[in-house]
Amino acid sequence: MILCRTLTELSEQLTKLKHNCSNRSNGSNGSVGFVPTMGYLHEGHASLLRRSRAENDISVLSIFVNPLQFGPNEDLDRYPRDEKRDLALAEECQVDLVFLPSTEEMYPKKPLTRVLVSGLTSKLCGASRPGHFDGVGMVVGKLFHLIGPTRAYFGMKDAQQVAVIQQMVDDLNYPVEIVPCPIVREPDGLALSSRNVYLSAEERAEAVVLSQTLQAAAQWIQEDGMTAEALLERVRQQISNAHHADIDYAELYTYPSLEEVPAAAPILLQSDKLILALAVKFGSTRLIDNRLLYPNEVINHA
Amino acid sequence: MILCRTLTELSEQLTKLKHNCSNRSNGSNGSVGFVPTMGYLHEGHASLLRRSRAENDISVLSIFVNPLQFGPNEDLDRYPRDEKRDLALAEECQVDLVFLPSTEEMYPKKPLTRVLVSGLTSKLCGASRPGHFDGVGMVVGKLFHLIGPTRAYFGMKDAQQVAVIQQMVDDLNYPVEIVPCPIVREPDGLALSSRNVYLSAEERAEAVVLSQTLQAAAQWIQEDGMTAEALLERVRQQISNAHHADIDYAELYTYPSLEEVPAAAPILLQSDKLILALAVKFGSTRLIDNRLLYPNEVINHA
Numbered sequence: 215m216i217l218c219r220t221l222t223e224l225s226e227q228l229t230k231l232k233h234n235c236s237n238r239s240n241g242s243n244g245s246v247g248f249v250p251t252m253g254y255l256h257e258g259h260a261s262l263l264r265r266s267r268a269e270n271d272i273s274v275l276s277i278f279v280n281p282l283q284f285g286p287n288e289d290l291d292r293y294p295r296d297e298k299r300d301l302a303l304a305e306e307c308q309v310d311l312v313f314l315p316s317t318e319e320m321y322p323k324k325p326l327t328r329v330l331v332s333g334l335t336s337k338l339c340g341a342s343r344p345g346h347f348d349g350v351g352m353v354v355g356k357l358f359h360l361i362g363p364t365r366a367y368f369g370m371k372d373a374q375q376v377a378v379i380q381q382m383v384d385d386l387n388y389p390v391e392i393v394p395c396p397i398v399r400e401p402d403g404l405a406l407s408s409r410n411v412y413l414s415a416e417e418r419a420e421a422v423v424l425s426q427t428l429q430a431a432a433q434w435i436q437e438d439g440m441t442a443e444a445l446l447e448r449v450r451q452q453i454s455n456a457h458h459a460d461i462d463y464a465e466l467y468t469y470p471s472l473e474e475v476p477a478a479a480p481i482l483l484q485s486d487k488l489i490l491a492l493a494v495k496f497g498s499t500r501l502i503d504n505r506l507l508y509p510n511e512v513i514n515h516a
Numbered sequence: 517m518i519l520c521r522t523l524t525e526l527s528e529q530l531t532k533l534k535h536n537c538s539n540r541s542n543g544s545n546g547s548v549g550f551v552p553t554m555g556y557l558h559e560g561h562a563s564l565l566r567r568s569r570a571e572n573d574i575s576v577l578s579i580f581v582n583p584l585q586f587g588p589n590e591d592l593d594r595y596p597r598d599e600k601r602d603l604a605l606a607e608e609c610q611v612d613l614v615f616l617p618s619t620e621e622m623y624p625k626k627p628l629t630r631v632l633v634s635g636l637t638s639k640l641c642g643a644s645r646p647g648h649f650d651g652v653g654m655v656v657g658k659l660f661h662l663i664g665p666t667r668a669y670f671g672m673k674d675a676q677q678v679a680v681i682q683q684m685v686d687d688l689n690y691p692v693e694i695v696p697c698p699i700v701r702e703p704d705g706l707a708l709s710s711r712n713v714y715l716s717a718e719e720r721a722e723a724v725v726l727s728q729t730l731q732a733a734a735q736w737i738q739e740d741g742m743t744a745e746a747l748l749e750r751v752r753q754q755i756s757n758a759h760h761a762d763i764d765y766a767e768l769y770t771y772p773s774l775e776e777v778p779a780a781a782p783i784l785l786q787s788d789k790l791i792l793a794l795a796v797k798f799g800s801t802r803l804i805d806n807r808l809l810y811p812n813e814v815i816n817h818a
Contacts, residue, residue, distance in 0.1 A: 326683050386654075389664065
């Protein structure tokens with residue numbers, strides 16, 4: 215496994231890897247799978263890395279805690295890091311190359327360029343974390359240029375991020391296929407997140423309310439005449455039963471376009487794929503989770 | 517010469533061209549030279565195409581009048597077009613592939629993504645043409661992704677555009693080398709421009725004042741104690757002698773950073789490369805021209 219910390223190393227090593235592929239006679243075409251992460255890898259990341267390995271000739275992982283996507287009062291400084299453990303997991307997932315740049319390497323000067331995706335970024339985490347998706351667009355745009363991936367793998371836990379990146383890729387014709395991958399969960403349902411380590415034992419126990427509520431909501435939505443308004447009321451009620459839960463948002467939108475769902479109309483008449491998205495603070499730790507809902511499929515199968 | 521009007525054709529034909537290169541035994545590595553234009557080609561474009569041909573294995577020209585870089589009251593609808601003549605010139609310059617997309621092909625949906633370069637774009641043409649460089653950044657970003665050039669060639673007549681694109685490429689790590697190329701002029705000094713066809717005979721005769729003033733300014737700047745203020749006063753005075761000339765701007769900045777030059781300090785003490793940039797309307801036709809000035813070189817050679 216190759217480790218690169220500078221853009222120069224990365225460029226040299228990628229060229230070598232691609233060259234080696236094109237010299238093989240096994241029909242490999244040098245396709246590159248790419249998993250961008252902020253490190254402190256868990257089984258969710260591993261699932262992306264395994265898929266990248268299975269579907270491409272070359273598999274690349276980046277680990278970079280991108281300061282541009284953190285707000286001034288967020289957890290940039292205390293974001294968890296464990297390079298040694300990350301590299302062991304990467305090796306286990308047969309990653310060919312890990313790119314581990316410093317902030318100076320990624321941002322040698324303050325960038326004057328911004329990549330903004332309007333509409334999609336004004337809601338959910340975009341509303342709670344102003345500038346967050348501008349930072350995501352920036353770093354993902356840079357990494358795509360540096361790595362030149364054929365396919366890039368993103369977890370659906372950050373469903374809004376997937377929608378924003380797909381929009382950016384479509385609008386700017388980035389030559390990369392975005393591959394959304396399922397959320398990986400703990401046995402009790404909690405979505406895996408690097409931030410779960412922040413939780414106290416009590417908060418950790420309560421945090422299961424997120425996945426439980428999402429699962430319940432997939433049932434509630436099937437009730438005759440259920441409206442977005444009523445569904446979200448029930449969702450908020452259930453989450454609030456957890457003592458430490460402080461709801462940032464609990465919203466229903468179309469996915470991936472993130473358009474409003476009429477509040478008072480029966481959801482079952484809705485033809486789009488929907489997302490029920492949650493952001494809830496437990497103590498000082500903000501967790502997100504979501505579930506895609508297919509109202510029409512329910513009708514078709516009823 | 518291959519002609520592509522759709523993204524699908526372009527992708528297929530580029531893959532073929534690159535594949536053919538890699539199968540040659542002449543050491544070619546499939547490097548791609550790219551000249552993005554809005555068509556109605558003149559000798560300035562031809563100079564870019566010849567350089568692209570000389571320096572690369574594959575030479576690509578795009579012709580696309582990008583609506584996003586025109587303001588609501590600008591000349592999008594009357595922008596001159598002559599596809600047949602453009603293709604003949606491209607053939608003469610040994611272009612391998614011409615990409616001629618429709619607006620629908622480039623913008624199938626209204627893009628939600630914007631590529632903004634702050635600072636550099638607030639001055640000169642950015643101030644006179646709000647949104648112009650956002651449109652330029654968008655289309656150049658898209659074309660870079662669609663073509664995947666090794667080198668892209670731009671004329672220095674649009675010096676601010678070159679600075680903005682270089683900034684975007686640096687900030688976002690686009691894997692492309694930006695090659696700025698000298699302004700090509702008519703025998704009397706007028707910078708070549710597709711918009712010169714708009715000029716009446718009288719306006720055309722007067723328009724020579726731009727290049728003449730730039731040339732004179734290169735002398736004036738050598739005068740002891742000459743300040744930016746005094747230089748620009750003289751520049752504006754000389755241009756105003758042309759009856760039809762209506763000055764949009766005549767400004768002195770550092771280049772490529774486009775920072776202010778102290779108005780009242782002697783220019784010869786200035787250590788940066790400077791640009792004297794002009795935008796002047798003759799009738800309804802807005803022309804631009806510029807000249808790079810090297811104050812320190814003058815000192816060194818004095």
